[in-house]
Amino acid sequence: MFTRHLVVRFGECDGLGHVNNGTYYTYMEDARMDLFRLFNPSLDLQRWNLIVASTRCDYLQQVTYAEQLTVYTWIPHIGNSSFVVDHVIANERKEWVARGQATLIAFDYQTGKSIPLWNEVRAALEEHRQGPANVPPLRT
Numbered sequence: 001m002f003t004r005h006l007v008v009r010f011g012e013c014d015g016l017g018h019v020n021n022g023t024y025y026t027y028m029e030d031a032r033m034d035l036f037r038l039f040n041p042s043l044d045l046q047r048w049n050l051i052v053a054s055t056r057c058d059y060l061q062q063v064t065y066a067e068q069l070t071v072y073t074w075i076p077h078i079g080n081s082s083f084v085v086d087h088v089i090a091n092e093r094k095e096w097v098a099r100g101q102a103t104l105i106a107f108d109y110q111t112g113k114s115i116p117l118w119n120e121v122r123a124a125l126e127e128h129r130q131g132p133a134n135v136p137p138l139r140t
Contacts (some may be wrong), residue, residue, distance in 0.1 A: 001128055002073040004031040010065055018062040025055060028087045028100045031071035035085065038124045039106070049115070051107040053082065057100040058139045061091070068092040074131040081106045081114040083125055088135045096136055 006027060014020040039049050063069065070090045077084040087100040106115045117125070 001131055002031065002034045004033070004071045004073070006030070006069050006071070008063060008065055008067045008069065013065050018064050021057070021059060024057045024059070024089070024098050024100065027069065027071055027089060027098075028055070028057070028073075028102065031073045031087060032085060032102070035073060035075075035128070038121050048109065049106060051105050053103040053105050055100070055102045056138070057098055058136075059098055060136065061095060061097040063089075063091060063097050069097070072132045072135075073128075075125045075128045076131070078117065078122060078125050081116050083117070086131055086135075088132065099136055099138055101138055 004027075008019055012019050012023045012026075033043075036043060036050065040047055068091070072088050072090070074086050075083055076086050082103055082105045085102045085104060087098075087102075088096055089098040089100075091097050106117050106121075107113070108115050
């Protein structure tokens with residue numbers, strides 16, 4: 001499991017005083033940085049080899065300016081060329097505030113096609129299969 005700590009910035013809040021719904025996707029994307037390094041250690045965009053197939057987010061509680069958050073990220077499913085990335089975000093009181101998921105695909109931008117996950121990255125993904133305890137399920 002990967003963890004990422006962040007503090008809500010003023011500009012991430014909307015006119016209602018809470019974090020704008022689209023910002024949660026940015027939090028989850030940022031939390032995937034260590035995962036991205038498994039595929040591309042230098043994060044060189046000229047050698048990028050992942051593409052996002054889908055994302056979703058369930059909002060569980062409002063979050064406001066200056067709150068400290070922790071994003072937990074794990075890999076519940078690994079396919080041939082794709083894998084699922086689950087996220088849960090907790091506030092400083094250890095309450096779940098959001099639950100998200102993304103499907104990513106190993107991708108060759110030259111051919112415009114998916115590629116099979118290679119053995120080294122598959123083994124690294126396997127090390128991150130377990131998420132935190134008591135995570136709420138995604139809404140159906």
